[in-house]
Amino acid sequence: MTNEANDAQPPVGPKTALVTIIGRPSAGKSTFLNTAAGEPVSIVSAIPQTTRNAIRGIVNTSLGQLVFVDTPGYHESNKKMNLKMRNIVADQLSNADAILYILDSTRPCGEEEKLIIDLVSSHAEKLVIAINKIDEINAKPESVRKFLNETLPEFPVKKILEISAKEDKGINEVLKELYEIAPEAPHLYAEEFYTDQEVDFRIAEVIREQAINRLEQEVPHCIYVQIADMEMRTPTKMWCRAFLVVEKESQKGIVIGKGASMIKTIRVESIKALRKIFDYKIDLDLQVKVDKNWRQKDITLDRLLK
CATH class of the missing domain: 3.40.50.300 (P-loop containing nucleotide triphosphate hydrolases)
Known part of the structure; x- marks a missing residue:
């Protein structure tokens, strides 16, 4: 040798x-x-x-x-x-x-x-x-x-x-x-992956981003997004129903906006952002509802914060 x-x-x-x-x-x-x-x-x-x-x-x-x-x-x-x-x-x-x-x-x-x-x-x-x-x-x-x-x-x-x-x-x-x-270890994900987020989480986060960047004062912190239903209707198109959830009835009108102008803008801009992420179109049905004082509810926080 x-x-x-x-x-x-x-x-x-x-x-x-x-x-x-x-x-x-x-x-x-x-x-x-x-x-x-x-x-x-x-x-x-x-x-x-x-x-x-x-x-x-x-x-x-x-x-x-x-x-x-x-x-x-x-x-x-x-x-x-x-x-x-x-x-x-x-x-x-x-x-x-x-x-x-x-x-x-x-x-x-x-x-x-x-x-x-x-x-x-x-x-x-x-x-x-x-x-x-x-x-x-x-x-x-x-x-x-x-x-x-x-x-x-x-x-x-x-x-x-x-x-x-x-x-x-x-x-x-x-x-x-x-x-x-970094230690020597096998890779955790295939090289084409850039995130491990599930589709519903990514959609919810995109909607929340579009909402909080358009709403003022305390309202952005009072919002979470609930994905109620998702369905692939064709190989290139998904239908999704989502709710922007607020804490108080008074906040609901702010999120909807005059003549539904705010919720429409959030929906349209969310669809545009999602097209940059997914290789299929997403038809978004976006509505607003109230979950009173949700930031004080352990069951809601445990579901949202992981």
């Missing part, structure tokens, strides 16, 4: 990691996931607390497979719904192979960031940090770095990266750092 044979390294197997994304509301977690996956996996809105579930997006490259879990924005709140969403975040951290912590460089780092630091500090060996929105005119990444140096003084500088998820800047560098952490 030659010395060259003795020195040969065993072949490296495929790398696969379950990556939990964590950050404050509106830090850009969903935008990062959609940019990295190259598809609209998670809904995006300027309204905080848009993401309510742990949503998976899958990135396949020559380096391996990263299965991202976009979690609800982590923040201080005693409301029942927000407490349940915080539990979702904590559960995902414990199951992750890697953690991506995204900070917003346009906002000061305060108590909520310290809460997140407390969560991730015990997982430093599998943590990558991304300072987002560096393209914004009021971005202050140096201030974020100072905060991180004070709260995580031993954390490697090379694992703190500056990005613009919206402009697709620095994303590849973040992926490379995550692949460094």
